[in-house]
Amino acid sequence: MKILIDKKEIEIYYTEDDSLSKFIQRIINVLEKEGRVIDSIKINGEAINVNSGDSLHMIDIIEFGTKKPNILIVETLYELDSYIDRFLENVDLIIEAIDFGEYVDAVDILLEGINGLEWIFNVLENAKEILDMQENEMELIFEKAYEIMMALINALEEKNYPEIKRELSFNLCSLLMEVKDKIPFLSDLAMELEKKEIYSN
Numbered sequence: 051m052k053i054l055i056d057k058k059e060i061e062i063y064y065t066e067d068d069s070l071s072k073f074i075q076r077i078i079n080v081l082e083k084e085g086r087v088i089d090s091i092k093i094n095g096e097a098i099n100v101n102s103g104d105s106l107h108m109i110d111i112i113e114f115g116t117k118k119p120n121i122l123i124v125e126t127l128y129e130l131d132s133y134i135d136r137f138l139e140n141v142d143l144i145i146e147a148i149d150f151g152e153y154v155d156a157v158d159i160l161l162e163g164i165n166g167l168e169w170i171f172n173v174l175e176n177a178k179e180i181l182d183m184q185e186n187e188m189e190l191i192f193e194k195a196y197e198i199m200m201a202l203i204n205a206l207e208e209k210n211y212p213e214i215k216r217e218l219s220f221n222l223c224s225l226l227m228e229v230k231d232k233i234p235f236l237s238d239l240a241m242e243l244e245k246k247e248i249y250s251n
Contacts, residue, residue, distance in 0.1 A: 052111040055081070068106055081116055085247075089122065090115035119180045120244040127237050130173050134226050137166055141218050148211045157206065160214065164202065171195050174229065177236050181243065191232070194225050 053060055055077075062080070064073055070093075078088060091097065092113040117125075140163055147156035171192065178188050198221050205213040 051106060051109050053077075054111065054113040056114070056116055064106060070106060070109075073106060077114060081114075085118060086116040087119055087122055088114055089117045118244065118247075120240040120247070123177050123180055123240045124237050126173055127177065127233050127240075130170060131230060131233050133166070134170065134230050137163065137170070138223060138226060141223060144218060145215055148215055153209070153211060156211070156214070160202070160206065160218075164199065167195070167199060170226075170229065174232075174236075177240070181236065181239050183239075191225065191228065194221070198222050198225060 051064070053062055062077065064076075074088075074091065081088060090113075093109050094111060140159055144156045144159050144163070147153070147159065174188065174191065177183075198217055201217050201221070202214065205211075205217060
């Protein structure tokens with residue numbers, strides 16, 4: 051089996067009875083020591099599921115694409131900015147559905163949105179960790195997010211649609227705009243750290 055990392059062939063010990071997920075974890079450990087993270091994985095030219103338990107004996111070539119954490123954070127923050135815009139559009143759809151009494155549609159969109167919120171704040175948590183931030187301001191954002199999530203879940207359970215509208219229209223929209231305002235600062239911080247690492251090498 052040929053193993054490529056960023057298009058360069060490397061030698062790593064393995065047996066064909068190893069599971070794919072265990073092998074990938076071994077690669078992740080190697081890359082972490084080099085200050086890189088996996089951005090993409092292809093097997094025989096096709097993207098794959100990282101958690102696959104398949105063995106390695108059917109694999110001819112496995113390719114890993116990597117990026118430095120600071121660069122990956124900048125790219126993810128760019129995606130986050132666009133995602134928040136789309137999320138806010140969905141908030142308008144939820145409120146409109148509630149106003150027209152289309153509660154099933156409103157709940158369906160909201161449940162998808164709650165999963166999206168988890169992704170948004172996972173991105174921020176990862177950024178905070180990678181950038182080694184100690185700011186209390188970030189903690190306040192996380193606390194607000196938790197309170198809003200719990201309020202939305204409780205309102206859903208109680209079918210309290212006026213409360214859902216209030217949480218979305220005021221608290222959630224305000225918080226997401228606060229996050230958008232924070233994105234340029236986080237991106238600049240990541241780029242500054244990347245420059246320092248380049249100059250120190």
